[in-house]
Amino acid sequence: xxxxxxxxxxxxxxxxxxxxxxxxxxxxxxxxxxxxxxxxxxxxxxxxxxxxxxxxxxxxxxxxxxxxxxxxxxxxxxxxxxxxxxxxxxxxxxxxx
Numbered sequence: 274x275x276x277x278x279x280x281x282x283x284x285x286x287x288x289x290x291x292x293x294x295x296x297x298x299x300x301x302x303x304x305x306x307x308x309x310x311x312x313x314x315x316x317x318x319x320x321x322x323x324x325x326x327x328x329x330x331x332x333x334x335x336x337x338x339x340x341x342x343x344x345x346x347x348x349x350x351x352x353x354x355x356x357x358x359x360x361x362x363x364x365x366x367x368x369x370x
Contacts, residue, residue, distance in 0.1 A: 277352045280316035284345040301337040320362050
C-alpha cells in the first residue's frame with residue numbers, strides 16, 4: 274500500500290485564502306474509487322494500491338486548480354511506498370499511539 278501526502282500551492286491568486294482550491298481538489302479526488310483521501314491542515318493524504326493510481330490522482334488534483342483559472346501552481350508530493358508489510362493510514366496512526 275502506498276501512502277502519500279501532497280499539497281498544491283496556487284500562485285498569483287487575488288486572495289490569500291486557498292479553501293476554494295482545496296475544496297475543488299477534494300471534490301475531484303472523491304470521484305476516484307481506487308484511492309482513499311484524508312484532508313489535513315497542511316496537505317492531503319492519499320492511500321493507493323500503486324504508484325500509477327497515486328500519480329493519476331495528483332495529476333487530476335493539479336489540473337483541477339488550473340481549471341479554476343490559476344496560471345501557476347507548485348505541487349509537492351511525499352511518498353511512503355512500504356513493501357515489506359501492508360501499511361494504511363490507520364496503521365500508521367496506531368503505531369504512534
